[in-house]
Amino acid sequence: xQHSSDVLRAAGLRASAGRTAVVELLGRQxxxxxxxxxxxxxxxxxxxxxxATVYRALETLHELGLVRRFDSDGLARYEPVDPSGEHHxxxxxxxxxxxxxxxxxxxxxxxxxxxxxxxxxxxxxEVILRGRLIxxxxxxx
Amino acid sequence: xQHSSDVLRAAGLRASAGRTAVVELLGRQxxxxxxxxxxxxxxxxxxxxxxATVYRALETLHELGLVRRFDSDGLARYEPVDPSGEHHxxxxxxxxxxxxxxxxxxxxxxxxxxxxxxxxxxxxxEVILRGRLIxxxxxxx
DNA sequence: GTTATTGCAAACAATTTGCATATAA
DNA sequence: TTATATGCAAATTGTTTGCAATAAC
Numbered sequence: 001x002q003h004s005s006d007v008l009r010a011a012g013l014r015a016s017a018g019r020t021a022v023v024e025l026l027g028r029q030x031x032x033x034x035x036x037x038x039x040x041x042x043x044x045x046x047x048x049x050x051x052a053t054v055y056r057a058l059e060t061l062h063e064l065g066l067v068r069r070f071d072s073d074g075l076a077r078y079e080p081v082d083p084s085g086e087h088h089x090x091x092x093x094x095x096x097x098x099x100x101x102x103x104x105x106x107x108x109x110x111x112x113x114x115x116x117x118x119x120x121x122x123x124x125x126e127v128i129l130r131g132r133l134i135x136x137x138x139x140x141x
Numbered sequence: 142x143q144h145s146s147d148v149l150r151a152a153g154l155r156a157s158a159g160r161t162a163v164v165e166l167l168g169r170q171x172x173x174x175x176x177x178x179x180x181x182x183x184x185x186x187x188x189x190x191x192x193a194t195v196y197r198a199l200e201t202l203h204e205l206g207l208v209r210r211f212d213s214d215g216l217a218r219y220e221p222v223d224p225s226g227e228h229h230x231x232x233x234x235x236x237x238x239x240x241x242x243x244x245x246x247x248x249x250x251x252x253x254x255x256x257x258x259x260x261x262x263x264x265x266x267e268v269i270l271r272g273r274l275i276x277x278x279x280x281x282x
Numbered sequence: 283g284t285t286a287t288t289g290c291a292a293a294c295a296a297t298t299t300g301c302a303t304a305t306a307a
Numbered sequence: 308t309t310a311t312a313t314g315c316a317a318a319t320t321g322t323t324t325g326c327a328a329t330a331a332c
Contacts, residue, residue: 109247158330
């Protein structure tokens with residue numbers, strides 16, 4: 001929150017109503033929301049929330065590294081970036097489509113190793129698993 | 142190629158002109174192409190390639206597990222699935238936007254471990270890294 | 283001969299943009 | 308007061324769909 005405001009200022013931008021509302025809403029959710037969901041929730045809670053403003057705010061926040069964007073099924077979903085560097089990845093459950101966050105130290109270590117092996121600085125990464133709970137039957141047509 | 146044809150038949154579908162052309166084109170590329178790129182290349186080479194057919198073929202092939210789909214920047218990109226189970230992941234290079242394939246055994250092991258730890262069958266997974274080559278200066282505004 | 287597939291053009295859905303107004307510094 | 312951010316509505320873009328014509332089996 002304070003961090004976002006600082007980063008915006010440092011970029012010569014304003015911590016304006018729309019942007020602040022988006023940051024604050026995302027901070028409360030901590031996991032993926034679509035632009036539409038954000039706009040709807042903002043309007044419900046009475047904050048500013050035209051689609052244009054929400055999309056513009058998300059684009060700006062993404063460029064500044066304050067939110068993470070994740071495209072799936074032709075939709076963009078967003079979540080806040082924790083300034084401490086904490087992050088998680090996502091599993092899409094098979095029959096339901098529910099998205100579940102997870103993190104794994106070994107996975108992170110493997111990714112660091114890949115960067116070293118290939119001679120590049122990995123600035124960000126995302127991992128998406130799709131799967132179903134054991135015991136649950138596979139989808140049958 | 143033969144494999145695709147078999148899988149289509151097994152699903153009660155036909156290995157028709159459009160679908161065959163898409164499979165064959167993807168087989169030649171082995172890495173990510175958008176639907177538009179596929180349609181354009183098909184038309185250039187004289188094969189069938191209306192956008193509708195390409196989209197429909199890709200959807201079908203994806204459902205049958207013959208192609209992999211990968212959403213990024215609001216665009217869907219596709220690549221063939223190797224029937225032997227071989228697969229790779231992608232690095233998006235930072236200044237250029239070029240996409241480079243890679244694979245890593247340790248990464249795959251970590252993913253298997255995650256599935257076990259969380260009690261689920263991981264049916265597919267994708268990993269996207271973004272980074273820049275060491276020595277290359279970060280983007281300056 | 284039947285039934286699945288194609289292509290066209292129109293319909294859609296998510297996102298972006300122009301521009302006048304409102305707002306933060 | 309001056310530059311930035313907002314909202315509306317219109318424009319774009321990627322993708323999907325209805326339907327008559329066509330090709331696969």
